[in-house]
Amino acid sequence: MSEAKKAAPGSAEIAARIERRRDQLAATLDEIAVRVHPSTLVDDARARAASVVDRTAGKAFVAVNRSVTDVRGRLVTAEGSPRLERVVPLALVVVGVAGLLVLSSRRRRR
Structure with a gap:
């Protein structure tokens, strides 16, 4: 019987668990609130759009640079004349x- 009493949590331990769980839930709800806030959504969309534009501009720059180099190679000798x-x-x-x-x-x- 003494083992059963040791295995069962006391009311203070249960209260502490409940308090920890409540703190975890509050932190989770705060994080969700930040994630779904309109300004956060707008900032995330803006960052994704900027990333796509940067990637596209980079690809365009590489393509144009390659074309210019190719045309220059056809119109100019290795010495530059x-x-x-x-x-x-x-x-x-x-x-x-x-x-x-x-x-x-x-x-x-x-």
């Missing part, structure tokens, strides 16, 4: 397209 056999025809094409655009815009105005 222009490859005239490629630059002159490209310049003529650009001037021709610009001229066609100017002519077509003048025709539309009339």
Whole structure:
């Protein structure tokens, strides 16, 4: 019988357990309140959007940098001088397209 009395918790121990559980629940409720607060939700959404924009901008920068490097490699020699056999025809094409655009815009105005 003395073992049964030792195994059963006393009222002070039960009260202490209840108090600890109450403190844990209060902390959990406080954490939930912070998580579902509108400003927290807005801040989280803003951070996710900024992350997506940063990631997309980074990918775009890499793609543009790769393209510019590729075009530069085609138009400039390793020493840095222009490859005239490629630059002159490209310049003529650009001037021709610009001229066609100017002519077509003048025709539309009339």
